[in-house]
Amino acid sequence: MQSSPPASDIPLSIRDLTVAYHRKPVLWNVTLDIPDGKLVGLVGPNGAGKSTLLKAIIGMVPKISGAIRIFGQSYAESRAQVAYVPQRETVDWDFPATALDVVLMGTYGRLGWFRRAGKVERDAAHEALAKMEIEHLAGRQISQLSGGQQQRTFLARALVQNAKLFLMDEPFAAVDAATERAIVSLMKDLQTTGSTIVVVHHDLHTVPEYFDHLVLLNTRLVGAGPTSAVFTERNLQKTYGGKLTLLEEIGEAMKRRDQRSKL
């Protein structure tokens, strides 16, 4: 298959991306364009390569073939415009640091070598914590934060990066309902200020509510486009390929979606 060259004016354009871990293909020939200003759900079963796709975008896993362009540039050139939020469990929360320390790490990239975070960075960090409604926890030791508060800290850290493209790996994993609401409202806020947000997501029930654009992935790209067009029973069946328990879940999700659309 011969694809057109990657588009240059959009946040994220991927052409024929193939990634393998120890020869086992994790992503096969993924071609994808994410339009500007969308809130994008990246959905698929376990092992579908969702996290790998994010990591490939920021060059953290080597790709076998394919091209990735971010605002028409390579990741190395566009790094300052991208904020990546890893899964919460990837770090040791017992590390000797406060929530403010962690948020400040978001500014390290633009500070560059040797320069320390000063008042400007500190103010930005406090502002980001306030946006996540946890400014009162700025001085709290991170091991004493709840799971939801840790996730908010991570998002505050992404906020201070002043990015235009956000890549979030399962921000809703194991957080309380209040944090989930806070994250959703943050994402909608970011969207209104012109940012593009790509979110790895697991809960099919909430997909139509949270995302206006959807990418269905199961090693290969199953579908991508506006949620209303892509979030169909047929596509979900293709994505989740005959896993019975999941089909049940999907049926439930479809039902809910239909109910919602009637309202």
Add this chain to the structure above:
Amino acid sequence: MMAFDAGVSPLLADSQLWRLMTLQDYNTRVVLAGTILLGITSGLVGVYLLLRKRALLGDAISHATLVGIGLVYLWTVMIGQDKTLSVLLIGAAISGTLGGVSVLLLRHFANIREDAALGIVLSVFFGAGVALLSVLQKIKKGNIAGLESFIYGKVVAITGDDVALAAAVLVVVAVIIAALGKELKILCFDIELARSQGWPVMLLDCLLIAMVVAVTIVGLKAIGLIMVIALQVIPAASARFWTHDLKRMLIISGLLGGLSCAVGAMASAVFADMPSGATIVLCGCGFFLLSFTLGTERGVLWTYLHQKNLRRQQEYLHLLRACYEQLESRRALPTSAKASTTELIAIGDVAEVRAWSHRFASKIASELDARGLIVLRRNGDLQLTARGMVQAEEAVREHRLLEMYMMEQAEADVGQADREADYLEHGLLPEHLAELGESVARGTPPPVPPSPHPLKLDKPDKPDKPDGKN
């Protein structure tokens, strides 16, 4: 003669100790300066080694130095030159670095887990070193006894040059940490963020390994290669018990490292035959135990006391609640909130409700008496004071709100709700209470809702106690 010897030796030991303590000998001063500098540097580097979770990599590096020392020594013998320490240390640095790098390579290219790679490199390099030493012994050219001190450490061998080297390494390490504190922090905390921001993670890791190699080389003579890793890990691990702050952790770890070395080196000098590596590590271990128990942030003693205190507070509330419910079942609650009561409650009844032993109930009661919440009579009867009444009322309200919530919204059974509320009520914060008041009691005015289940002490036909307390 024997008796005379026995009489004079403690005196001798005393005077030796005195000379040590007062730093009268040049040698003592050199040894102390060298080991303290080493200890501080080890403490600093150890913090990052620990936070990067690479403690065992340090161990592999130090064990790998032996091959280098042996090979360089063999080479100096072959070209007929005298072994000089600086050449040996360069050999140690090279083979130590090779050891560290081979761990990373094995993991990366041979797809071997890190712990296995560490085990392989550590034992292979050390084994080769030991074999080489025995070959050297057979050749018997020159004196190889000095080489063996690299294994266990010999603090008296420290010279002025070693002190200068230790000082130089400390300065370099301190400058690196001051200049690259933020880079090392992000490397240790979140390597994925570091990569996504474009930091050269590999280079920073190499810098960390280089610092570890430098400390190891400085420590070879005094501590020996087997135990030099302990001097990096133990102070850093101890420091974590005192603080949650990275900067303070560095300072404390450096101090503990220096202190362990100073005390350990002195001990090694006093007990003449004891290897200094062992005494220094044992001192470090002593400080670790101290930190483990008394550390202000995580010491087990404070944690224990805190939890014990919490438990006791809960028991106070349980007793007050039992008193209140006792009065309630007798319809003997005071009519107005502020009024006190003169009703007496038998301690035995309280103990029965709480399933406490009589003795334990009396103990809790007497402690509450001391706090002015109840009055404990000599015969074991209790009486709530006005203050006690207020607190009891509050405890009952919290318990019942939670209990009702459990039954209405969490679908708990009656008895289950009681037990669960018993457990959960102590974690309630004011905002929870406000919410509970809203959702369960729906803002009804009586401060204490009625119990949703018959009270355990509601035994309608229960007669007054035969011995008649009233």
